[in-house]
Amino acid sequence: MRRLPPLNALRAFDAAARQLSISAAAQELHVTHSAVSHQVRQLEQWLGKSLFVRHAAGVQLTAEGESLKQAVEHTFSMLVARCAEIAEQEPISEIVLGAPGSFLSNWLIPRLERFEANYPGIRVRLQTSVAMDDLRRHVVDCLIVSDRNWPSDVEVVSLFNETAGPVCAPSWPHRIAMPKDLPSQPLLHTSSRPHAWMEWASRNNVEPAMFTEGRRFDHLSLLLEAAAAGLGVAIAPAVLVERELSQGKLIAPLGFEPNNAVFALCAMRGRSDTAFCDLRDWLVKESVR
Known part of the structure; x- marks a missing residue:
């Protein structure tokens, strides 16, 4: 059995890491600011590491956050392309x-x-x-x-x-x-x-x-x-x-x-x-x- 964090937490992290903003991530995912914050904190607790440094103007990735961002982006891109192939749609x-x-x-x-x-x-x-x-x-x-x-x-x-x-x-x-x-x-x-x-x-x-x-x-x-x-x-x-x-x-x-x-x-x-x-x-x- 694969030991992975919740997919929703990874999606929330992916959006927040790309935008460097919890608010912008919430807009992209069509959820509330607090929902994204909760998912990111849940992921940080699961990993036992801080993924963001939070400040008044937004968030910045920690070294662990940057590493996870690259892995998540690569994996999600592969999933999108493969799902499109299976569904016989243009990716x-x-x-x-x-x-x-x-x-x-x-x-x-x-x-x-x-x-x-x-x-x-x-x-x-x-x-x-x-x-x-x-x-x-x-x-x-x-x-x-x-x-x-x-x-x-x-x-x-x-x-x-x-x-x-x-x-x-x-x-x-x-x-x-x-x-x-x-x-x-x-x-x-x-x-x-x-x-x-x-x-x-x-x-x-x-x-x-x-x-x-x-x-x-x-x-x-x-x-x-x-x-x-x-x-x-x-x-x-x-x-x-x-x-x-x-x-x-x-x-x-x-x-x-x-x-x-x-x-x-x-x-x-x-x-x-x-x-x-x-x-x-x-x-x-x-x-x-």
């Missing part, structure tokens, strides 16, 4: 797409339903990632990241130029009519883009050294929440604050301007399978909608 092609969490939630996820409607034979699994090493180690099949310089072993398809600018709550009490109004105000920074304020200041002919102070946040999502709560003025790419702007949670008092970076789809050179090419072509079309 669904699966692509793991990595991107910053803020890009996934603000830009890609709201559009993904259109892709699935047009390409029912392709399943896109989303994973929070910005590391080219994840691409090289085949943790993800492709990446959407923003950068200015690209490695030679990666094929890059530009999607759109990045624009960035200051954002704050609509009720922000301080005047922001020009760039020089900002150094005296509380500024918010994110560790993923530590030089964003200084680069913006330089482009706007304001002394960059005046933009180094202020609160710092690990993730852009926390940065935007702080700005919406009135804790200060943040700087962010326009594409990553579309939702907050449309909902009226944030405003961009000075607008957005190009910062010489490009959001691009990256894959290892030579990738030419039909599923990837369909996803690539769809992303290019969506980027100009």
Whole structure:
């Protein structure tokens, strides 16, 4: 008799490990947040090991969690393909797409339903990632990241130029009519883009050294929440604050301007399978909608 943990616990872990979010895993599995949390804890108890490190912005895999993630992904993919063969159905092609969490939630996820409607034979699994090493180690099949310089072993398809600018709550009490109004105000920074304020200041002919102070946040999502709560003025790419702007949670008092970076789809050179090419072509079309 095989000694294995409950299948539901493994499914919940698989979703949470790919998304690095219990909430996103619950949405994918169409269950509650507490149901996923319970299944993950049940699996950890069965193994006698912690699989995640939990923090305010989500979860991170432990070494044991990363090892189990790779095994579960491989096994589930084999099961899907073999079950499709037995049922004499065309197996669904699966692509793991990595991107910053803020890009996934603000830009890609709201559009993904259109892709699935047009390409029912392709399943896109989303994973929070910005590391080219994840691409090289085949943790993800492709990446959407923003950068200015690209490695030679990666094929890059530009999607759109990045624009960035200051954002704050609509009720922000301080005047922001020009760039020089900002150094005296509380500024918010994110560790993923530590030089964003200084680069913006330089482009706007304001002394960059005046933009180094202020609160710092690990993730852009926390940065935007702080700005919406009135804790200060943040700087962010326009594409990553579309939702907050449309909902009226944030405003961009000075607008957005190009910062010489490009959001691009990256894959290892030579990738030419039909599923990837369909996803690539769809992303290019969506980027100009």
